[in-house]
Amino acid sequence: SxxxxxxxxxxxxxxxxxxxxxxxxxxxxxxxxxxxxxxxxxxxxxxxxxxxxxxxxxxxxxxxxxxxxxxxxxxxxxxxxxxxxxxxxxxxxxxxxxxxxxxxxxxxxxRTTDFVMATDGTIMHGLALVYPIRDIPGIAAFKVVQETLERVMVHIIPEESCGQQVETLISQGIKARLGQTVNVQVLRVDDIPKEKSGKYRYVQSLIMEN
Ligand SMILES: [Zn+2]
Missing domain, CATH: 2.30.38.10 (Luciferase; Domain 3)
Structure with a gap:
């Protein structure tokens, strides 16, 4: 969109x-x-x-x-x-x-806060996770939070056309970049809060912020 x-x-x-x-x-x-x-x-x-x-x-x-x-x-x-x-x-x-x-x-x-880390230690820009999700139809907005090396939480605001395969596609896209062992949780939500700055932050890594 x-x-x-x-x-x-x-x-x-x-x-x-x-x-x-x-x-x-x-x-x-x-x-x-x-x-x-x-x-x-x-x-x-x-x-x-x-x-x-x-x-x-x-x-x-x-x-x-x-x-x-x-x-x-x-x-x-x-x-x-x-x-x-x-x-x-x-x-x-x-x-x-x-x-x-x-x-x-x-x-x-x-900034380090713009980055995520793969399970093999590779540091990559957060956009690496934005691209695969952006290309999936049926998602109005999303936010990816890398909680640990092995766990990623994705909040999505679904459009009406958001099919059941969306969770699988998101999981596949993230695993392809961060590692196949990563546990990807996708949650459908009504709202994604903005940052204090008023901006959306599409990818956040708690690892890189430590
Ligand atoms: Zn020079």
């Missing part, structure tokens, strides 16, 4: 509205990366250490999405040691055409 496409656009614009324009920094951690004329986000690596970590704080290899954690030893006030920014990105060791040798931050993908 049209509403679902609207929310998708909202979500995408919100993601790309992230601080990617000229520089990237945490609210408190100062500038972490600067954009060069080629458009790459180079880490300001002379005085900060940027790590991409998993949920437990373990450093992830380049090319893998995780939370941006910053250690900044040269601040005049007090050092940041493994400061968790709440942002999700990928580190790249690709060489940029501008010739700067500094490592690059690829794909500042959004």
């Amino acid at each position: 049209e509403r679902l496409y609207d929310h998708q656009r909202d979500e995408i614009s919100r993601i790309f509205g992230c601080p990617v324009a000229n520089g990237y920094g945490g609210r408190d951690a100062g500038f972490i990366a600067h954009q060069c004329p080629q458009g790459s986000m180079h880490l300001t690596a002379e005085d900060i250490l940027v790590e991409i970590v998993d949920k437990d704080g373990n450093a992830l290899p380049n090319g893998t999405a995780g939370e941006v954690v910053v250690t900044h030893l040269a601040t005049s006030e007090f050092p940041f040691i493994r400061y968790r920014t709440g942002d999700v990105a990928i580190l790249s060791d690709a060489k940029c055409a501008c010739g700067r040798g500094l490592p690059m931050l690829e794909e500042i993908q959004g």
Whole structure:
């Protein structure tokens, strides 16, 4: 339905509205990366250490999405040691055409709260769960809550045409992305409350918010 496409656009614009324009920094951690004329986000690596970590704080290899954690030893006030920014990105060791040798931050993908985690530990954007549900006919609105790695709750507001196969289709779509062992509960409801901000949030992961 049209509403679902609207929310998708909202979500995408919100993601790309992230601080990617000229520089990237945490609210408190100062500038972490600067954009060069080629458009790459180079880490300001002379005085900060940027790590991409998993949920437990373990450093992830380049090319893998995780939370941006910053250690900044040269601040005049007090050092940041493994400061968790709440942002999700990928580190790249690709060489940029501008010739700067500094490592690059690829794909500042959004906030950790925009993400879900598969049973194998893969972090993916919540939109990965939006797409399969959006394409099922008969659903006026929905909300996905990842309660644990093994349990996902989906509230749907059914349209009149909402058939009995909808629950199965939702379950299949979510399992295909998060893992076949995930227990998916679908509940038909009359209303889905908005966030305090007044916005709908279509996917929420209690794991990523911890
Ligand atoms: Zn460059």
